[in-house]
Amino acid sequence: MKSIYFTFDYVPFLRREAVKRVRGIISRQRADISIFPGTHTGQELAARLAVRLGIPVVSGVYEIELAGDDCVRLKSSVCAGELLSTEIISPPCLICLDHNVEAEELGIDFETADISKTTASDDFSSSSLGDARGLEDAELIIAAGRGVGSRPGFERLLRLSDSIGAAVGATRPVVMNGWASMGIQIGVSGAAVAPRSMLVLGASGSEAFTAGISEKTTVIAVDKRKDAPIFRRADYGIVSDCLDILTSLEKKTEET
C-alpha cells in the first residue's frame, strides 16, 4: 500500500493551485493513503481533495495500521479530543493528522512530498504570537477559567503570577470574553504547555483545554463544583470559589 505524506511551510491562506498540484501527485504516484499535517492548511487540502476525488477523509488521526491486504485501521480523536474513534476503511483515502501528531509517529512507511513552493502566498504577512512562546517554555503557569468572573478578576491573576514568577494562561471562554489576549490561550486551538506545575483557577476542564496540558505537569485545580471535569485531570483539587483562593494567595504573597 503506497502512502504519501505532504509537507509544506506555514501559510495563512492556501493558493488554489496547491490543490491541483497535490491531486496530480496523488494520481501520478497512485497513492493509496495521502497524509496531511493537522494544520488548517492540511485540513483544507484534505477537505478539498475529498470533494474533488470523491474518496473518504478522516481527520484527527494519530495511528494507522494495516488491517488485512486492502484495509487500514485508523485511530483518531473526535469531539475536540473528548472521544477516541477506531474505524476500518478501504483506501484510497485522505488522512489529516491530529494537531499534536507527527507523521513519524504513525507507525507506517510513507514517502514525503514537499509542496511548499505551491502553497506559499505573497498576499499575507505573518508574525509570531510572542506570548504563546513564553507560555510553552514556562516552568510555572497559572491558568484562568471563566470562574475568575471578569477582566479585573483576570488582572488580579496577572499581578499574582507576576509576584510568584509564573506565566499566565487562559481557557477559550476567557479569551472570547475579551479578558485576555488570544496569545495565552491553552488547549486544542491554543498553546500546548508542559510546565513543572500549573494552577488552574475557575476552569471547568473541557477536553479542548486540558488536551493542551502535558501529562507530566503537576496540576492543581480550584473550582466550585466538586464534579467539575477538571478534577479528573488534576493531581490536587480544591473545591472552593477561585476568587476566595485568589484573595488568600494575594495576601500570602504580599506577606512574603
Place this chain on the structure above:
Amino acid sequence: MEILVCFRVVPDASMASEENWLSGQGVCLGGYLRRVLDTYDECALETALRLRDSLAESETDVSLSAVTIETLDKDAKIYEQLFALGFESVTRIDCGCDLSFSPIEKARVLSEFVNNRTPTDLILAGMRGGLGGSGLLPSALAEYLDLPHFPAACSVQMLTTGELELQSASGSYISSGKLPLPLVVSMGNAPGSLMRIPTIKQKLSVRGKCATELKISAAEQPRSMHMTRPQRSRQCAFIEGGAEQLSSEILNLLKGEHY
C-alpha cells in the same frame, strides 16, 4: 451585501459528566444537557452582526441570514434570538439523517442550499463545524461552491474598496491580509466575540417567529466508528482547610513541595 452564517446548536459538553459521553458505540450527549451555540459558530454569528453595524455607517445595505442542519426542531429559542438580533432569515435544513461525522456530505447539503438562494457575498462559519467537528466543513463547502476559503480568522473587517481585511491566528503565528468577495471565512479564536444579548424590546418584536424548515436529502454515509473515552484520568487528592491554609499548600505545591 448578503452574509450567510452556517451554525450548529450543540449540547453543552462542558456540563457533561463522564457517563454522559458514551452509550454502547455512540455519542450519547443526552437531551437533558443545555443546548448552546458551538463556540466558534457563535464567533461567526457575532462577526456577521459587527460587519452589519460597521457597514451601516457607510449606508451599505446588509442582509444577514443563518442556516443550520438539524433534523429535529428543538432550538426555537436560539433561532428566535437570532431574529431578535437582526438576522432576516434563519433556515433549518432537515436532511433526515445525522451528519455529525460526515462533514463532506454536510458541506454538499449546505452548498445545495447556497446555490438555490440569492447570490451570497460572504459565508461565515465556525472553524470546528459542530460537536463532531473535524475542521473540514468550511473548506469542503468552499470547494463545492468553487470559492476561496480563509481559515481560523480572528478579525474580519470590510474595507471601502469592497475587500475584506482579515487576520488569522494559527499555532504561534498571526497573519493579516486582504481578500476580495465572494469568500468563505471560518472563524477561529476571535477575542471578545461572544454573541451579544438581544434587548427585551428586540425579543418581543420577533416573538413566535420560527425558522424556515427546508428538506434537502443527504446520502447517509455510515462510518463504523468504535468510540472510547481517552483514559487520561488522574487520582485527584482533594485538599481541605481554611483559605489561608489552602493558599500555603498551593504555593508549596507550585514550588514542587509535595502535599
